[in-house]
Amino acid sequence: MATYAEYLDFDTEEDKLKQQQLYQATELSAQTAAAVKKISRPQNWLLAAAPYCPDCRVFVPFIQKNGGVEPQYPRQLYCPQRF
Numbered sequence: 001m002a003t004y005a006e007y008l009d010f011d012t013e014e015d016k017l018k019q020q021q022l023y024q025a026t027e028l029s030a031q032t033a034a035a036v037k038k039i040s041r042p043q044n045w046l047l048a049a050a051p052y053c054p055d056c057r058v059f060v061p062f063i064q065k066n067g068g069v070e071p072q073y074p075r076q077l078y079c080p081q082r083f
Helices: 004-008 013-025 030-037 054-066
Strands: 044-047 075-078
Touching (some): 030 054, 044 054
């Protein structure tokens, strides 16, 4: 299992940079933040993802940024995989 920082180091520097750029460009809507605040108990999620995957590059920033909205939001552990 890996943290987000370890997940970023899984692949090439180019893929890491692309993932970081999308992360910076990702903004959570007020609606999303409100929905996250309704989570009532701690959760853990395991995500199979890799920075070179275009779908993961879009999805992972939303998951990672939601973790900063509320402490009970699922704690993410990344399982870097080659698909």
